[in-house]
């Protein structure tokens with residue numbers, strides 16, 4: 330069940346996207362997310378989709394992986410689509426009892442659904458092609474540019490890298506504890522909501538105990554190696570922009586301009 | 601309680617880049633009261649294999665039949681499997697969660713539907729079996745115990761379910777010599793006195809040599825040997841090739857032999873080694889060689 334979580338999962342292969350500077354990827358993803366909200370009609374989503382498809386092809390990550398990342402979010406997407414469909418005023422197309430479906434509702438629902446799907450797949454592509462180490466390095470470099478929080482940039486990125494580093498460990502641990510409790514006859518699948526919530530106690534208690542223990546040990550290990558945050562720390566691997574990053578930025582800017590331009594195309598209405 | 605495994609294969613993360621075949625085409629038959637040792641170097645598939653015996657893992661292909669019932673068949677309840685097959689995992693102390701030792705040990709028996717009287721009896725019995733003082737520990741929080749005591753409580757938690765097949769994955773790793781000995785003796789007693797079928801995974805060749813009736817040797821996911829200790833350890837070259845070793849007693853005898861001392865190297869337990877050495881010294885009049 331935990332194998333479906335692809336957020337923060339890295340797909341190791343050798344592609345031009347993998348080789349890009351992490352800052353390029355983070356910044357481009359940020360731009361991409363912002364402009365997904367600038368887009369307001371189907372032309373725009375189509376353009377964004379083409380761009381995404383192009384990046385996915387370059388990255389050599391199987392499409393299956395990106396779709397897998399969408400799976401846990403199916404409920405959220407469906408809910409958004411439904412809410413938009415039912416609660417938007419406009420010309421009623423058909424009506425059952427008090428449920429009215431309007432033309433605006435359908436348009437909104439399609440827009441929101443596409444936006445979410447494009448947003449999530451775009452972000453997955455970044456995490457799938459960037460190792461966590463690179464990702465946090467890039468983030469640290471980026472946060473250093475932000476006025477108010479730049480003093481704690483290192484701490485923030487260290488916290489994030491530790492958190493990311495521990496996702497697989499904790500899922501593994503959870504699975505291990507679940508197996509042990511299942512062998513003792515614990516049942517996580519049947520019963521009502523309360524019974525199920527209760528059945529989580531035998532997993533959560535040992536999990537928390539070991540997580541705190543791990544955190545403690547890690548802190549101790551870091552301190553005993555004289556770790557003391559960002560000041561005066563140098564790095565083995567310096568981030569350096571290459572030529573391909575310049576090309577990537579140019580392409581991204583061009584695509585963002587194109588996305589903005591789609592606003593001025595005549596809107597396509599589905600109904 | 602017989603165990604019969606046929607052509608068991610397990611592939612992790614099938615169809616992804618991380619695909620890995622951890623168990624390859626394993627077939628075997630184990631009788632009701634046997635004591636089976638399982639050895640193999642790190643990552644050879646031992647833990648993966650044992651998890652198939654109570655359906656924690658479902659075979660990619662092959663069957664697991666316990667007491668005539670294919671446990672992966674539709675309609676077989678997990679509850680009925682864990683009633684018969686108990687697994688004590690590596691570092692089982694991480695599974696403790698209750699407020700008191702008594703409640704924790706009672707968790708398993710309660711889940712499989714024993715009545716209170718039975719639970720009370722079995723909890724007391726198992727806590728004493730693993731060498732703890734029932735009246736002293738029953739109201740203590742398991743988190744206040746030492747590592748070795750926690751391990752014992754965790755083992756008791758599985759014993760209290762009265763399994764007929766008991767599987768232990770490295771139950772003695774990280775324990776002091778006395779603790780190891782006590783736990784192994786306890787396992788042996790359950791096998792000899794109660795006829796419980798035991799599978800003991802261990803990295804200690806001495807332990808499996810001494811306690812097991814038969815030994816399974818895993819290498820890269822395959823079951824390469826399944827035989828009595830004397831035969832498994834007969835060819836030390838072959839065992840060493842797989843990243844394992846022969847028991848220490850046998851190592852001593854072989855070292856002596858290679859230095860030209862005329863001893864019989866067929867002994868594999870420490871006890872037999874000592875006997876062999878004594879025999880040798882007697883023959884030589886107790887003088888230096």
Ligand SMILES: Nc1ncnc2c1ncn2[C@@H]1O[C@H](COP(=O)(O)OP(=O)(O)OP(=O)(O)O)[C@@H](O)[C@H]1O
Pocket residue numbers: 612613620621622640641642643644645646647648649
């Ligand atoms: N959940 C999993 N997903 C993917 N691969 C796994 C998983 N669990 C184990 N493996 C792999 O399967 C192989 C066999 O693992 P297993 O735990 O069965 O070995 P083992 O013989 O018990 O080793 P050890 O003596 O270290 O306990 C290893 O190479 C391991 O990396």
Ligand SMILES: [Mg+2]
Pocket residue numbers: 646647648690769
């Ligand atoms: Mg193991």
